[in-house]
Amino acid sequence: MTEAANPDFIRALVHRDNEQGTFGGRVQTRFPPEPNGYLHIGHAKAIVIDFGIAREFGGVCNLRLDDTNPDTEEAEYVDSIISDIEWLGFTPPEPTLHASDYFGQLYDWAELLIGKGLAYVDDSDAETISAERGGYGQPGVESAFRNRSPEENLDLFRRMRAGEFPDGSRVLRAKIDMNHENMQLRDPIMYRIRRAHHYRTGDEWCIYPTYDWAHGQSDAIEGVTHSLCTLEFQDNRALYDWYLEQLPLPSDRPRQTEFARLEITHTVTSKRRLRRLLEDGVVDGWDDPRMPTLRGLRRRGYPAAAITEFCDYIGVTKSNSRQSIELLESFVRRELNRTAQRRMGVTRPLKLILDDWPVGDDGQPVVEWFELTNNPENPDDGTRRVPFTGELWIESDDFAEVPPPKFFRLSPGREVRLRGAFLVTATGVDKDEAGNITAVHATHDPESRGGNAPDGRRVKSTMHWVSAAHAVEATVVLYDRLFSAEVPGERTGEPLDDLNPNSREVLSGCKVEPALADTPAGEVVQFERLGYFAHDPREPLLFHRTVGLRDEWANIQKRQGK
Ligand code: ATP
Ligand code: MG
Numbered sequence: 001m002t003e004a005a006n007p008d009f010i011r012a013l014v015h016r017d018n019e020q021g022t023f024g025g026r027v028q029t030r031f032p033p034e035p036n037g038y039l040h041i042g043h044a045k046a047i048v049i050d051f052g053i054a055r056e057f058g059g060v061c062n063l064r065l066d067d068t069n070p071d072t073e074e075a076e077y078v079d080s081i082i083s084d085i086e087w088l089g090f091t092p093p094e095p096t097l098h099a100s101d102y103f104g105q106l107y108d109w110a111e112l113l114i115g116k117g118l119a120y121v122d123d124s125d126a127e128t129i130s131a132e133r134g135g136y137g138q139p140g141v142e143s144a145f146r147n148r149s150p151e152e153n154l155d156l157f158r159r160m161r162a163g164e165f166p167d168g169s170r171v172l173r174a175k176i177d178m179n180h181e182n183m184q185l186r187d188p189i190m191y192r193i194r195r196a197h198h199y200r201t202g203d204e205w206c207i208y209p210t211y212d213w214a215h216g217q218s219d220a221i222e223g224v225t226h227s228l229c230t231l232e233f234q235d236n237r238a239l240y241d242w243y244l245e246q247l248p249l250p251s252d253r254p255r256q257t258e259f260a261r262l263e264i265t266h267t268v269t270s271k272r273r274l275r276r277l278l279e280d281g282v283v284d285g286w287d288d289p290r291m292p293t294l295r296g297l298r299r300r301g302y303p304a305a306a307i308t309e310f311c312d313y314i315g316v317t318k319s320n321s322r323q324s325i326e327l328l329e330s331f332v333r334r335e336l337n338r339t340a341q342r343r344m345g346v347t348r349p350l351k352l353i354l355d356d357w358p359v360g361d362d363g364q365p366v367v368e369w370f371e372l373t374n375n376p377e378n379p380d381d382g383t384r385r386v387p388f389t390g391e392l393w394i395e396s397d398d399f400a401e402v403p404p405p406k407f408f409r410l411s412p413g414r415e416v417r418l419r420g421a422f423l424v425t426a427t428g429v430d431k432d433e434a435g436n437i438t439a440v441h442a443t444h445d446p447e448s449r450g451g452n453a454p455d456g457r458r459v460k461s462t463m464h465w466v467s468a469a470h471a472v473e474a475t476v477v478l479y480d481r482l483f484s485a486e487v488p489g490e491r492t493g494e495p496l497d498d499l500n501p502n503s504r505e506v507l508s509g510c511k512v513e514p515a516l517a518d519t520p521a522g523e524v525v526q527f528e529r530l531g532y533f534a535h536d537p538r539e540p541l542l543f544h545r546t547v548g549l550r551d552e553w554a555n556i557q558k559r560q561g562k
Pocket of ligand 2: 034
């Protein structure tokens with residue numbers, strides 16, 4: 001249970017309802033995605049609220065597919081939605097519910113409203129309806145078809161349902177008030193004629209209910225008590241209530257409450273916009289690691305727990321605001337620091353040759369095996385054996401022939417620590433004809449086995465390394481922000497104008513320690529000094545950088561004096 005002392009406004013509301021016995025102490029919520037795309041980080045917030053509140057108050061949260069638009073919906077999305085919710089740690093109750101389950105009931109209720117003189121068939125075209133609706137501060141105009149008799153409306157509506165009229169030729173509208181200051185109440189559309197194959201109901205229907213006509217009624221049919229949604233539905237609430245007031249309901253009347261959408265800097269959270277990225281070939285798929293979809297974040301290596309903890313942390317508010325991507329990343333880093341095993345991998349390899357490395361009786365360079373800790377944060381993760389020989393790969397930017405100021409890594413004459421192995425001193429370089437460094441030569445201190453000299457002398461730098469003879473080739477993908485602007489689209493209104501052309505850098509020919517070949521698909525490891533990397537779920541030895549090691553959120557806080 002959340003801190004009863006300081007609950008957010010929705011939890012406070014549920015507490016009050018329970019105290020007052022509003023819904024007989026029942027708490028039932030629902031998560032109602034439209035199956036027209038994959039879930040994204042914004043949906044995670046809604047899931048954590050909808051499922052989280054039901055869980056905390058001993059209630060139920062239904063998963064209801066809001067499938068009233070046959071043009072865009074597909075069964076493929078339904079399966080992914082369920083598995084993404086489960087990945088986040090919530091279990092939607094069986095069976096999954098669908099707005100389309102209620103098409104029959106909704107139809108009957110529409111006839112009921114017609115009979116009460118509260119709905120009418122309008123033959124006007126879409127432009128006329130839209131023009132007659134008026135605007136804010138501007139009265140609407142009543143349709144020429146508004147005063148048809150209930151009998152005529154019923155006849156026409158039944159014939160709409162029977163398929164006698166072409167698509168788009170007529171609609172059913174609620175008869176409310178063409179001068180209402182809330183535009184939603186100016187005779188909203190309840191049904192459209194649309195001959196499209198629905199992924200569940202097939203060709204059974206050629207008229208489809210609108211979101212507003214389906215939503216509150218679906219809530220009522222299921223016995224939802226608290227219908228939680230995002231702020232853009234605030235104006236729809238009056239219509240939600242109006243429909244429910246007209247109907248003989250099987251349960252308490254549900255109540256809609258709105259909360260702020262989750263928006264994140266450098267990110268878009270709208271399925272429509274995410275689909276554009278896909279269609280324009282900006283990303284490779286819904287699970288491209290740059291996508292803010294749950295699939296993308298998961299492939300990128302974001303732990304589910306980091307996402308849900310982030311959502312809990314930002315809480316439930318009533319005003320829209322944009323969260324920093326760095327804050328989300330700090331949750332990812334904190335979780336991975338606890339769970340990810342440490343490994344060594346060299347992304348831009350440079351050969352380091354120890355000229356004084358011993359040769360064994362067999363004439364081959366000696367191989368030393370070092371026992372390295374898998375995770376200093378978790379002793380249970382144990383150790384692994386890592387081979388070390390006289391030829392190693394180091395990160396090319398860990399060496400400078402002429403070190404700039406404050407460069408403490410390897411340079412000629414300088415001694416550094418090869419992590420967990422030996423102290424080494426660079427002696428010189430090999431160059432190709434163009435003058436590029438092709439190898440660095442060095443000597444090692446055999447007394448410093450394990451990485452510390454017996455005389456306790458200090459070195460300023462510890463570097464990662466991989467034995468050249470044992471290295472495994474890997475591909476490492478580095479990611480930067482998909483949108484360079486903090487608020488994509490702020491300048492021009494079009495987020496795609498703010499795409500970062502360098503959001504992905506593929507490094508092939510990386511040299512990684514042999515243990516990485518055994519890393520399970522999908523697992524995240526820490527490459528020492530470089531960041532956290534997720535092993536691709538399908539392609540072995542492909543690693544996606546989840547997040548770097550530096551806590552940029554802490555820096556932002558410091559800059560803001562927090
Ligand atoms: P999109 O604009 O991405 O298509 P949507 O609101 O149309 O989003 P739905 O599938 O209809 O997507 O949404 C299912 C639920 O998730 C709704 O209750 C909606 O309010 C909520 N939701 C969607 N986006 C966000 C977001 N960015 N933050 C919080 N909740 C969201
Ligand atoms: Mg929507």
